[in-house]
Amino acid sequence: MVDRQHQQDDTRYAVDIRVFVSVIVIAMAVSFGVGVGLGPSNGSMNVVGITKPSPAPLPSVTSVQVAEPETIVASGVDIQDLHEPAGQHLLVDIKGIESDFLDSEERLAKAMVDTVNHAGLTMLSYHCHKLIPKGVSCVGVLLESHISFHTWPDEGVITLDLFTCGNKPLIPVVSTIQELFGIGINIEMQWSHELRGFRNKDVKKDPDNDNYAVLDHNSDLSQMVWSPIDCPHKEQIVSTLTKFQRVDIWDLVGLEETPSYEDAIKHNLQPGDPRWITSEIVSPTRFLFLDGVLQSENSTHKEYHEALVHPGMFSHANPKRVAIVGGAEGATLREVLKHKTVESVTMIEIDEELIEILKTHMPVMSNCSDLMGRAENCFDDALTNLVVEDAKAWFLDRFGREATKPTSSEEMFDVVIVDALEPQMGSAISKDLYDTAHLESILKSLTEDGIMVIQIGRAPTILDPRPDIGFNAPREKLFKNLEALEDVEAMFVYEDPHCGFSEPRAFMIVCKSSACRTLFYATSDEIDYEIYARIVRTHSKARALSYFDGVTHLGYQVAPKAWETIYCRREPTPFECAYRHLDFKMPIYEYSFESSEEENPFKITAEWEGEGDDKAVSETHVFANVDIPKGSYIMPEHLASSLILSHKAIDNLRDNIGYGGVKVIEDFVEFVDTFGHDSKAEGTKRTLVEVGASYLIRSVESKEEANIGRWIPPHPEGKRPKYSPVYERHRLSFDVFAVATKDIPKGTELLKYTGMWDEP
Secondary structure (H helix, E strand, O other): OHHHHHHHHHHOOOOOHHHHHHHHHHHHHHHHHHHHHHOOOHHHOOOOOOOOOOOOOOOEEEEEEOOOHHHHHHOOOOOOHHHOOEEEEEEEEEEOOOHHHHOOHHHHHHHHHHHHHHOOOOEEEEEEEEOOOOOEEEEEEEOOEEEEEEEEHHHOEEEEEEEEEOOOOOOHHHHHHHHHHOOOOOOEEEEEEEEEEOOOOOOOOOOOOOOHHHOOOOOHHHHHHHOOOOOOEEEEEEEEEOOOOEEEEEEEEOOOOOOOHHHHHHOOOOOOOHHHHOOOOOOOEEEEEEOOEEEEEOOOHHHHHHHHHHHHHOOOOOOOEEEEEEOOOOHHHHHHOOEOOOOEEEEEOOOHHHHHHHHHHOHHHHEOOOEOOOOOEHHHOOOEEEEOOOHHHHHHHHHOOOOOOOOOHHHOEEEEEEEOOOHHHOOOOOHHHHOHHHHHHHHHOEEEEEEEEEEEEEOOOOOOOOOOOHHHHHHHHHHHHHHOOOOOOEEEEEEEOOOOOOOOEEEEEEEOOOOHHHHHOOOHHHHHHHHHHHEOOEOOOOOOOOOOOHHHHHHHOOOOHHHHHHHOOOOOOOHHHHHOOOOOOOOEEOOOOOOOOOOOOEEEEEEEEOOHHHOEEEEEEEEEOOOEOOOOEEOHHHHHOOEEEEHHHHHHHHHHHOOOOOHHHHHHHHHHHHHEEEOOOOOOOEEEEOOOHHHHOEEEOOOOOOOEEEOOOOOOOOOOOOOOHHHHHOHHHHHHOEEEOOOEOOOOEOEEEOOOOOOO
């Protein structure tokens, strides 16, 4: 009863919550409306101490209409290039400019208009804004596109960009911009030229347009000089068209370059000097570009030209008459003139203007003043015969199949060096230098043991495609042309990574006689001796060769693996490519003198003859202690330790025998004659002598009876190829390793064919 009564009392005061909330909301809305209606207006309020800021005025704008597009077109301006969806973009940043100039809308606008006029462009209108508190922004609308800039007066900085459609060169505008906008004392400027849009890739040489050769993102000139904006120093020295090609010479200092040895000496840099790690005192490098392609630079010209000239020159025993194709710089000529053996140098260069330009602007290239017995300038030396002609026509006229100016044998050359644009570039003046007719005429101009040297462009990588397709296809065509010539006996490729190019530079030596292998594969000490004997001395007492020596040449003797890899992508795959490495699936059977007979896979026995002190081994036998499957490697460690002797060394030993009393030398020479064999790399004049257990294997006259043979079988064509990086790289392995030519059951004697090392 009590609980029910309490419930009745609570119910008397209950209110619906929805009604309550609604009443409250309505009351608030009515109160807000009354307050707004009866409150003071904005004008009647007076708040002491608070001032409402007025809105900032917009910058003043100056707009000037200069010309109507219709008028320009009607006046006969050629706008064909303007319709191509491509253009050139010039970006320029300048620092150190006077503040007053950068804050003057009138002076800046005049500089902009003058820049456009000097560039031969057409201004339609421009608009400038004077900024607050300082600075000016301007944009000019051109018939060709636009020009714009922004200034920071307090910092002394202006950033400017100029974009134009068409192929009219923009690089000359850089100096105009520097002159008109670079108002100050310590001006710093950086700039970049970029190609934009989608241009016609088939840009042809045009005598009226000196930009034809570099309207390409991939040109060396564009990538190395024009495009980078962060170069501390970038100066154009020469930009001109000769009768045959575009010539550009630039001085350049890269942002991350640090002082060279000469820079440090010149500026007396001491340990701890912060300039060691900046480009502040770096001397500019001078670059030569022909048709946009990098040719030479003054900082690495010694490395490049020594690598080009001397491996070939030292592969000839006595080069007297030398010819150079191209080489307008004179640096190739300089290196040839360092050889005492040389009696004449004929240089055939088609571009006389280029020679004179380089004499003036890159004189270090043809400087022979330090060489004893040579002229101040290499071109003026008594041994130099400069011929300004087309090299192909010159050789064909004298040594071609239909020669019109035949020459005598006395006028033939020992060495010809082709220092022209590489075959991949397809240059108009050098592409015909690599066709069969010209190559054949060069080979005909060589003496019987003559040598041709060619620079063949960038070195390949293992990522490159089959050599007859892609970028390297012209080089592969050159190789095939050379391989097909009867006069060619051997071809070697080598490369050097220190020539100043972004990738290692490649070269080729072509020999009329396989005898050139003797010197090309000479030891480092042999080359060093030849350098001592053949290179001229200098007035300064410095070494005439800065880069090339015996050890450097030793590095050229084994071409990097990429050459072999690309060669083996030929179709059909060359025979020798199957033998580039030992087959991991095949077992190796080695003999150990320390192990017991039971542990060895071979058992060695001997037959004796004579008695007492005269008792000696008459014959040895090697038997299989285990079953040896066909293709297994037989004693490779012993064979790999074979002694390598030059024919000259063996001849010297024979001469010593003539003096008598040296029985040990006589016995050794007899051992060499019995167990030695000549290298199959024809012309190397090397004998390999087995000194391990392998020489104990008995020889037989019948090839069918033998069960041991060379690792690499004879070439199916009966002769090794003229060009094969595989044979050249693995020549020692091919000269020593042996395999089982058939299954050899346990207890069977191992027999090797007497002539196994004589087969090709």
